[in-house]
Amino acid sequence: MEHRWGMTIDLDRCTGCEACVVACHAENNLPFSTAEQAAKGRTAHWIRIDRYYEGEFPDIKVKYMPVLCQHCDDAPCEPVCPTYATYHNQEGLNVQVYNRCVGTFYCANNCPYTVRYFNWFEPEWPDPLQLQHNPDVEVRPAGVMEKCTFCVQRIKRVKEDAARMGRKVADGEVQPACVQSCPAEAMVFGDLNDPESKVSRLAKSGRSTRLLEDLGTKPKVFYLQKAK
Amino acid sequence: MYLIGEFREKEAAVAAIRMLKANGIGPAFMDLFSEEPVELPRGVLDRPTNMSLAGVCGAILFGVAATAFIWWAQNNYRLPTGGMPVFSFWATGVITYEMTMLGAIVAIFGWFLWESGLLRRRDKLAPVPVVNPGSLCLRVRCDGNAVSQADEAMRRAGAVDVQGRNGS
Amino acid sequence: MVNAPGPPSYHQIREDLFRPLSRVSRRYMLVALIAFVVGALGLVAWTFQLRRGMGVTGLQRPVFWGVYIVDFVFWIGLSHAGTLISAILRLTDAAWRKPVTRAAEAITVFALMIGGMFPIIHLGRAWLFYWLLPYPNSRLLWPNFRSPLLWDLTAIVTYVTGSLIYLYLPLIPDVAQLADAHTTPWRRKLYRLLSLGWTGSDREWHALERAMKLMACVILAVAVSVHTVVAWDFAMAIAPMWHSTIFGPYFVAGAIFSGIAALLLAMAIIRKVLGLEAYLTRYHFDRLSKLLLLMSLLWLYFTMAENLTVWYGNETGEMPVFGARTRGPYAPYFWTMIVLNWAIPFVLLGIRRLRSIATASVAAACVVIGMWIERFVIVVPTLANPRLPAASSFYAPTWIEIAITAATFAAMAMLYMVFAKLFPIIAVWEFRPHPQGEE
Numbered sequence: 001m002e003h004r005w006g007m008t009i010d011l012d013r014c015t016g017c018e019a020c021v022v023a024c025h026a027e028n029n030l031p032f033s034t035a036e037q038a039a040k041g042r043t044a045h046w047i048r049i050d051r052y053y054e055g056e057f058p059d060i061k062v063k064y065m066p067v068l069c070q071h072c073d074d075a076p077c078e079p080v081c082p083t084y085a086t087y088h089n090q091e092g093l094n095v096q097v098y099n100r101c102v103g104t105f106y107c108a109n110n111c112p113y114t115v116r117y118f119n120w121f122e123p124e125w126p127d128p129l130q131l132q133h134n135p136d137v138e139v140r141p142a143g144v145m146e147k148c149t150f151c152v153q154r155i156k157r158v159k160e161d162a163a164r165m166g167r168k169v170a171d172g173e174v175q176p177a178c179v180q181s182c183p184a185e186a187m188v189f190g191d192l193n194d195p196e197s198k199v200s201r202l203a204k205s206g207r208s209t210r211l212l213e214d215l216g217t218k219p220k221v222f223y224l225q226k227a228k
Numbered sequence: 229m230y231l232i233g234e235f236r237e238k239e240a241a242v243a244a245i246r247m248l249k250a251n252g253i254g255p256a257f258m259d260l261f262s263e264e265p266v267e268l269p270r271g272v273l274d275r276p277t278n279m280s281l282a283g284v285c286g287a288i289l290f291g292v293a294a295t296a297f298i299w300w301a302q303n304n305y306r307l308p309t310g311g312m313p314v315f316s317f318w319a320t321g322v323i324t325y326e327m328t329m330l331g332a333i334v335a336i337f338g339w340f341l342w343e344s345g346l347l348r349r350r351d352k353l354a355p356v357p358v359v360n361p362g363s364l365c366l367r368v369r370c371d372g373n374a375v376s377q378a379d380e381a382m383r384r385a386g387a388v389d390v391q392g393r394n395g396s
Numbered sequence: 397m398v399n400a401p402g403p404p405s406y407h408q409i410r411e412d413l414f415r416p417l418s419r420v421s422r423r424y425m426l427v428a429l430i431a432f433v434v435g436a437l438g439l440v441a442w443t444f445q446l447r448r449g450m451g452v453t454g455l456q457r458p459v460f461w462g463v464y465i466v467d468f469v470f471w472i473g474l475s476h477a478g479t480l481i482s483a484i485l486r487l488t489d490a491a492w493r494k495p496v497t498r499a500a501e502a503i504t505v506f507a508l509m510i511g512g513m514f515p516i517i518h519l520g521r522a523w524l525f526y527w528l529l530p531y532p533n534s535r536l537l538w539p540n541f542r543s544p545l546l547w548d549l550t551a552i553v554t555y556v557t558g559s560l561i562y563l564y565l566p567l568i569p570d571v572a573q574l575a576d577a578h579t580t581p582w583r584r585k586l587y588r589l590l591s592l593g594w595t596g597s598d599r600e601w602h603a604l605e606r607a608m609k610l611m612a613c614v615i616l617a618v619a620v621s622v623h624t625v626v627a628w629d630f631a632m633a634i635a636p637m638w639h640s641t642i643f644g645p646y647f648v649a650g651a652i653f654s655g656i657a658a659l660l661l662a663m664a665i666i667r668k669v670l671g672l673e674a675y676l677t678r679y680h681f682d683r684l685s686k687l688l689l690l691m692s693l694l695w696l697y698f699t700m701a702e703n704l705t706v707w708y709g710n711e712t713g714e715m716p717v718f719g720a721r722t723r724g725p726y727a728p729y730f731w732t733m734i735v736l737n738w739a740i741p742f743v744l745l746g747i748r749r750l751r752s753i754a755t756a757s758v759a760a761a762c763v764v765i766g767m768w769i770e771r772f773v774i775v776v777p778t779l780a781n782p783r784l785p786a787a788s789s790f791y792a793p794t795w796i797e798i799a800i801t802a803a804t805f806a807a808m809a810m811l812y813m814v815f816a817k818l819f820p821i822i823a824v825w826e827f828r829p830h831p832q833g834e835e
Binding site for chain 2: 569
């Protein structure tokens with residue numbers, strides 16, 4: 001049976017440390033932004049931590065929510081791309097094909113989670129950061145849309161290794177950079193088609209919710225939190 | 229042999245056309261030249277046209293062709309997007325509609341060019357009268373005995389001037 | 397206020413309407429020069445944008461569509477001038493439209509050409525725009541016909557083709573006359589070519605009138621669909637306050653509204669500049685003003701319906717957008733829009749004593765500006781207030797976007813001015829002098 005990749009994020013464990021953000025930057029050659037560009041809203045964080053404050057001082061509660069591409073099964077970003085630069089592959093991933101992207105921005109406008117990022121300029125890295133690039137991941141040119149890929153390069157490598165060794169992919173073997181780096185082990189990634197996998201069991205638990213579920217996008221990132 | 233009669237009044241031209249028809253010269257041999265479109269009473273110089281039919285045919289043709297092309301293209305490289313089916317008529321129905329309209333436009337324009345004779349250059353040798361402001365010119369093609377009959381008919385109807393010209 | 401002069405003589409008509417074609421006044425050269433400079437600046441700005449990247453604009457996540465899309469919708473909307481006047485009034489046989497049809501059709505064609513540039517200008521990789529066209533390619537892909545952007549493409553291609561033909565058809569008899577009247581050899585050659593050998597025979601007239609009547613029907617159907625499809629670029633998205641069923645009719649009504657305003661303004665300028673007071677009389681402006689007033693009220697109705705429904709529904713996703721529009725950072729634009737689109741035209745055109753050609757022009761200018769702001773108020777606040785509020789932001793255009801926008805106005809002026817020098821702006825053969833009191 002085909003894989004169907006999904007993720008759970010335990011909001012009760014997330015401390016908002018942003019290790020996942022940094023790991024994603026390193027793994028996926030994300031463009032570097034200066035403070036000036038950040039002020040203009042031009043940073044790209046394929047996974048970002050949204051902070052929400054509840055209550056008034058001194059009873060403030062802060063909630064951290066890591067938001068990344070939800071790889072929706074009924075993704076609103078997909079049908080509106082005129083060049084098929086984003087489409088749904090057989091393993092349930094919402095694939096972004098950089099080489100086909102013409103930059104119409106429609107996908108980003110239609111994404112209710114605002115998880116799509118654009119390359120406003122040719123990416124530059126101050127010396128010696130360009131030496132740190134991941135050779136498995138493309139460096140995107142200006143004018144192209146990008147977003148979280150569930151570290152598709154890692155998925156591919158694991159699948160190739162498993163095929164070469166003549167075995168199946170084990171549960172927990174594929175770890176995107178964010179999942180790997182979380183010190184609180186709040187994120188779990190795996191195959192939703194495998195009912196025994198950790199991610200499937202967590203996704204079916206009573207604490208599991210999804211973001212903006214009523215829009216009918218069928219996201220595959222499940223947020224675990226204490227039901228209030 | 230072409231006879232060109234100049235008329236100052238629309239009624240005179242109508243009378244002339246009627247008389248010529250009575251003499252056996254059909255509308256196919258007559259052309260009425262003017263600087264503005266002239267509205268003649270029904271039955272005088274009717275030019276039946278199939279332009280509407282051509283428009284509809286063109287519309288249907290383009291519409292069906294466009295939809296068939298989309299069906300083939302979507303199935304040619306089956307990329308699913310957003311949970312939508314590979315081919316859905318309603319998802320691309322707008323394109324069908326637009327192409328239908330484009331078909332109508334192209335057909336109408338093409339038919340116009342054909343029917344008006346602008347492209348076919350119908351009757352290349354026929355002389356084109358220079359129409360004086362406010363006048364109508366009736367050009368009749370006839371041979372032999374009919375010439376004098378037609379000449380007389382036009383003058384009686386009220387032609388200001390009748391000239392004969394050979395095809396040139 | 398209705399006061400038509402005695403009909404000009406045949407020779408007078410031809411002299412008046414052909415005269416602008418032969419002279420080029422100093423004022424013309426000055427305006428052309430200014431338009432050229434503004435246009436050149438816009439081209440420089442675009443080149444800069446192509447080389448540096450879209451980052452030179454004010455766009456930022458989550459506002460990925462800004463002034464360029466506003467311009468796009470604005471110009472396509474303006475193009476509905478010709479359709480209404482030519483097609484609808486032609487079909488209802490309203491005689492007062494006659495001096496106005498060619499000017500209106502010209503606005504349509506040029507506005508479409510300009511508007512059609514913006515889907516290319518706003519692209520992140522504009523040099524690859526042709527990937528949206530269906531042709532066999534090495535990517536082994538056809539474009540995604542499900543995308544509203546492809547619907548846009550087909551709609552605009554159809555409309556441009558239709559409008560060009562619709563402009564050209566009634567031009568043929570005039571051009572045939574000009575071919576004889578003109579002494580400049582290049583002009584003679586041009587007119588002769590364009591006239592296709594028109595002789596004025598009844599067969600040709602029949603075919604022409606038949607074609608024009610059929611084209612009027614088809615163009616009407618196309619025009620309604622074109623701006624509906626442009627509206628559906630927004631309505632098909634699930635962004636808050638875009639995903640509205642009213643958008644189709646709303647945009648069409650707005651387009652006709654802005655089109656009439658542009659036409660009225662263009663007519664007022666042509667009348668003054670070309671000295672055509674005898675042909676574009678107060679009667680025509682009176683009619684256009686009443687039409688403009690009617691469309692203003694219709695526009696207000698749609699705007700009210702849209703905003704009231706959203707406010708009453710109190711949906712979580714939509715209320716921040718509504719608040720941003722009416723009370724938040726975009727409130728100045730929103731309320732200015734209401735004043736320009738409704739309040740001023742209502743007063744200037746609704747009160748009979750105030751209605752004149754001058755005040756109608758002022759009202760029309762207000763509407764043109766107001767409708768641009770309306771597009772802005774529709775596009776930007778929705779994007780700036782996405783469903784996940786942590787991603788909210790603000791948008792302000794940079795000089796690049798402003799320069800390119802200005803350049804399109806200059807381009808419109810230039811195209812129109814060139815057109816007016818090549819062809820009579822009033823269709824000579826269609827124009828029958830307007831007797832007093834005729835409907």
